[in-house]
Amino acid sequence: MMNPANQTQFIDQGLASDPTNRLPVTLTINGQAYPLQLESRVALLDALRENLHLTGTKKGCDHGQCGGCTVHIDGQSALACLTLAVMSEGKAITTIEGLAQGETLHPLQAAFIRHDALQCGYCTPGQLMAASAWLSGQPPRTAAEIQEAMSGNLCRCAAYPNILAAILEAQGA
Amino acid sequence: MHPFQYQRATSTAQAVAAVAPEPGATFIAGGTSHLDLMKEDVHRPSRLVDISLLPLKQITALAGGLRLGAGVSNTAAAAHPEIQRRYPVVSEALLTGASTQIRNAATLGGNPLQRTRCPYFRDPAQPCNKRAPGSGCAALGGINRGHALFGASDACVAIHPSDLAVALAALDAVVQTTGPRGPRAIPFPELHRLPGATPQVDTTLAHGELITAIDLPAFAGRSHYLKVRDRASYAFALVSCAVALEMDGEHVRRARLALGGVAHKPWRLPAAEALLVGEKPSEKLFRAAADAAFADARPLEHNAYKIPLGRNLLVQALLETSGLQALAGPAGTAFAASVGGLAGTFPAPY
Ligand SMILES: Cc1cc2nc3c(=O)[nH]c(=O)nc-3n(C[C@H](O)[C@H](O)[C@H](O)COP(=O)(O)OP(=O)(O)OC[C@H]3O[C@@H](n4cnc5c(N)ncnc54)[C@H](O)[C@@H]3O)c2cc1C
Ligand code: FES
Ligand code: FES
Numbered sequence: 001m002m003n004p005a006n007q008t009q010f011i012d013q014g015l016a017s018d019p020t021n022r023l024p025v026t027l028t029i030n031g032q033a034y035p036l037q038l039e040s041r042v043a044l045l046d047a048l049r050e051n052l053h054l055t056g057t058k059k060g061c062d063h064g065q066c067g068g069c070t071v072h073i074d075g076q077s078a079l080a081c082l083t084l085a086v087m088s089e090g091k092a093i094t095t096i097e098g099l100a101q102g103e104t105l106h107p108l109q110a111a112f113i114r115h116d117a118l119q120c121g122y123c124t125p126g127q128l129m130a131a132s133a134w135l136s137g138q139p140p141r142t143a144a145e146i147q148e149a150m151s152g153n154l155c156r157c158a159a160y161p162n163i164l165a166a167i168l169e170a171q172g173a
Numbered sequence: 174m175h176p177f178q179y180q181r182a183t184s185t186a187q188a189v190a191a192v193a194p195e196p197g198a199t200f201i202a203g204g205t206s207h208l209d210l211m212k213e214d215v216h217r218p219s220r221l222v223d224i225s226l227l228p229l230k231q232i233t234a235l236a237g238g239l240r241l242g243a244g245v246s247n248t249a250a251a252a253h254p255e256i257q258r259r260y261p262v263v264s265e266a267l268l269t270g271a272s273t274q275i276r277n278a279a280t281l282g283g284n285p286l287q288r289t290r291c292p293y294f295r296d297p298a299q300p301c302n303k304r305a306p307g308s309g310c311a312a313l314g315g316i317n318r319g320h321a322l323f324g325a326s327d328a329c330v331a332i333h334p335s336d337l338a339v340a341l342a343a344l345d346a347v348v349q350t351t352g353p354r355g356p357r358a359i360p361f362p363e364l365h366r367l368p369g370a371t372p373q374v375d376t377t378l379a380h381g382e383l384i385t386a387i388d389l390p391a392f393a394g395r396s397h398y399l400k401v402r403d404r405a406s407y408a409f410a411l412v413s414c415a416v417a418l419e420m421d422g423e424h425v426r427r428a429r430l431a432l433g434g435v436a437h438k439p440w441r442l443p444a445a446e447a448l449l450v451g452e453k454p455s456e457k458l459f460r461a462a463a464d465a466a467f468a469d470a471r472p473l474e475h476n477a478y479k480i481p482l483g484r485n486l487l488v489q490a491l492l493e494t495s496g497l498q499a500l501a502g503p504a505g506t507a508f509a510a511s512v513g514g515l516a517g518t519f520p521a522p523y
Contacts, residue, residue, distance in 0.1 A: 013226060016180040023179060040179035040221070043208070063209050064275055076248070076277040082205045083278065086179055087223055130274065148507055151406035152272020 015086075025086050029054065030098030036085075044088050045069045045080035048095060056096035056125050060154070067153035070126040071095050077133035096125035099132060108132050111170040112163070119157035127153050131167050140171045174211050178220040182227055185351055185383055191222045193353040193381030200224050200383060202244065203278040205271075206287035214297050215288075215304055229282070229385055232256075237391030240349075243282030243384040247337070248273070250281055257505040260389055262396035262415050265510035266340035269400045272407050282384040285338040285348075285364060286376065289331040289437075290409055291320070302328045303372040318475040319411070322467075322483070323436040329372030330473060333365060333438050334409050340398055342439035343415035343431040346389055352382030361387075365438030372437070394419035394427070397494040398510045399486055405511065410434040412483045416494040425449045430466070430491075432483060442466040445487070454495035456488065463487040486512065 017023045017040045026035045027047065036051055045062070048054045048071075060068030062081045069080040072094035099106045108128055111117070118124045130153050131146075141149065146167050147160075155163065182188035192198040197219030201207050210216040229244035232253055239255055250256055251267040271279065293299040293311035300309035312320055312330050320330040338361075346361040365376050378384075396417045402408040413433035419426045428449040430442040445462035452458050463484040470480050489512070492498040502508020 013181055013183045017178050021176045021178060039176065041174045041176055041211075062212060064205060064271075067272065067274060070274055073277075077274045078278055079205075079274045082208050082275070084179075084201075084204060084208065084221075087201070087204065087225060134273075144508070148406055149273050152274050 015089075023086055025089050027052075027085065027088060027093060028091065029093045029095060031092075038085050040084070040086055042085045043081055044071070044083040044085045044093070047085035048080060054095050054097055057129075058122055058125055060122070060126075065154075066123070066126075067130060068123055068126040070129040070153065072129060072133050075133065077130050094129070096129055099128060106132060108135060108166065108170040111166040115162045115166040115169065116159075117162040117166040118159050123153060123155045123157075123159075127155070127163055131170075135167070135171055138171075143168060146171075175214065175217045177218050179223065180220060181223045185224075185227060185229070185385060188222050188224050188227065189352055189381050189383050191220070192383075195220055196380065198222060198381075202280040202283040203246070205275050205279050206283060210288060210295070213295055215295060224282075224383065225280075235388055239389045241281050241387045241389065243280060243386055245281050247271075247276040247279040247281065247284060251276070251505075256389075259392065260340075260344065260396060261505040261509070262340040262343060262398045262417060263337070263389070264505040265398035265507070266336040266400075266413075266415065268505075268507040269398065269402075269410075269413075269510045270336040281337065281387055285335050285341065286378075286384075287335055288375065290334045291331040292316075294331060303331060303368070306371070306373045313473070316475060317473040318478075319409075319434075320473055320476055321436050322470040322472055322476065322479055323432075323440050324367045325437065325471070325473075326368045326370065326372070328370055329368035329437070331368065331372065332434055332436060333375075334434075335439075336398070336400060336410060336413060336433060338365070339413055339431045339433035339439045340396075340415045341387065341389075342441055343417045343429045344389055344392060344396065345429065346387050348384055349386040349388060350378065350382050350384050352379050354379070356385075358388075362439070362441055368437050375437075392417065392419075395494050395496075397490055397500070397504075399490040399493070399512055400433070400510055401482060401486055401512045406507070412479050412486055414483070414486050414490040415439075416490045418491075418494045423453050425452055425454065430462075430487065432466070432487070435470075435479060435483060442487075444468070449491075454491070454497055456492065456497070459488045459491040460484075462491065 021040045025038045058068035060066035064082045071080050074091050199218040201221045229242040231242045233240045247267045251264040294301045299311045341361045348359040398415050400410045400413040410433050415431045417429040428446045432440040445466040448462045500509040
């Protein structure tokens with residue numbers, strides 16, 4: 001989980017790209033600052049996967065339709081494919097690589113394993129990031145509320161019943 | 174995606190000054206509509222002016238109503254206690270839209286300005302007068318199951334996809350803007366336009382005109398949103414309906430009705446509204462209003478199903494708003510506003 005102490009960072013309010021459309025962009029990911037030179041058109045998803053080799057965040061559709069690219073931005077779930085990297089500067093980004101604490105799995109990850117909440121596993125990072133964004137510090141949700149809150153995460157293998165069971169268990173933990 | 178200059182706005186005035194003089198420049202807020210279309214090469218801005226850091230994220234009291242900053246997220250607005258309590262039609266419309274992740278990024282200024290989901294508009298290989306003026310309309314003779322019943326033209330039969338916009342039209346919300354010619358206030362029903370011969374123009378905003386806030390006028394009645402989709406959640410409306418009802422004892426004092434998914438803009442229903450005034454709510458009355466509402470519908474080859482669907486939806490929305498029938502879920506939630514099944518009707522496994 002994100003360490004709030006690392007979140008403050010200078011944001012150049014009047015930042016503008018040079019004629020080649022490149023910009024200096026510092027991304028704060030899983031508590032660590034990554035200074036990059038990026039073209040303005042680079043999506044956060046591509047910066048994570050191509051520039052930083054954090055390939056746990058998945059590209060399913062690249063158009064906001066599958067939830068595979070879900071990360072946390074300032075603690076809320078967000079789609080990395082519909083976010084420009086440069087617009088994420090100064091924000092605390094958490095990816096699936098930052099969900100476990102060292103060797104200790106996040107309770108939701110452990111519950112996914114217990115409930116066999118995946119088949120191919122491609123949607124799993126997105127499912128975990130989507131649910132973990134609201135799992136802690138909230139009153140438990142009903143199965144129906146969980147399904148509605150998770151409707152932005154598609155699973156082609158249809159592991160839905162197991163995903164729901166895992167989340168139901170993890171929110172009680 | 175085509176390359177573009179990126180610039181972070183430091184103030185609303187500076188944002189307007191950066192966009193107004195450059196025809197290819199645009200604002201970007203949450204980016205969930207604009208970036209999607211940029212990836213499809215449908216939008217090719219020369220410059221993006223990032224308004225996401227501007228201080229437009231407040232919800233404040235205003236002459237009996239509420240002022241919603243244009244940068245407030247759909248999530249924050251839907252969860253706001255005063256919106257939930259006084260304008261459930263707004264939170265219901267927001268919460269039936271998109272997904273948790275998209276609502277977290279989407280803004281109240283950007284949502285009504287999202288472009289149509291017409292598949293021909295989104296595909297640069299197809300003719301589309303909205304994307305490439307003069308190229309023709311592939312939807313007219315194509316698959317037009319999702320297209321307009323009202324106010325369309327020979328040039329364009331697209332619909333406006335926003336749920337929020339339908340609720341705002343029914344509440345007669347007011348759009349506050351600042352632009353190259355200074356500030357102005359636009360009644361929400363006048364924000365969007367019909368396609369006519371220039372479907373490339375969605376709204377009455379000038380180039381470089383920035384929405385700063387949306388005002389919800391004082392409202393003491395009941396309001397409600399109902400949406401029908403192809404699947405239980407995370408889908409655009411086939412038809413949707415917003416109702417704002419004010420009563421004098423047992424009789425309707427004022428009714429405002431708007432349909433979504435049927436026109437190039439949220440479609441207000443003046444004939445049906447007039448029919449309700451002074452009357453006592455009943456299913457018979459609501460059926461008559463629904464008949465009046467769809468009297469001038471002009472279906473295309475594949476969308477005539479929207480007429481009975483829309484009529485029944487309007488009756489249902491009126492029955493629920495007036496209290497003659499119970500809501501399908503708690504007021505202000507997606508569960509109240511989803512028709513034909515909703516996420517969660519699937520039986521829990523264990
Ligand atoms: C898979 C998917 C499903 C969706 N489902 C739904 C749904 O069911 N219902 C629904 O209503 N929506 C739905 N949406 C659309 C989504 O809600 C909108 O994309 C979002 O609300 C747009 O807000 P934004 O802040 O991201 O706008 P942006 O993408 O940043 O901007 C959209 C447009 O508005 C302009 N703009 C933004 N802010 C301002 C401002 N303050 N002043 C002037 N111009 C401005 C931009 O220049 C741009 O042209 C869906 C989107 C996706 C990707
Ligand atoms: S890759 Fe982002 S939602 Fe599918
Ligand atoms: S486990 Fe295969 S897509 Fe979900």
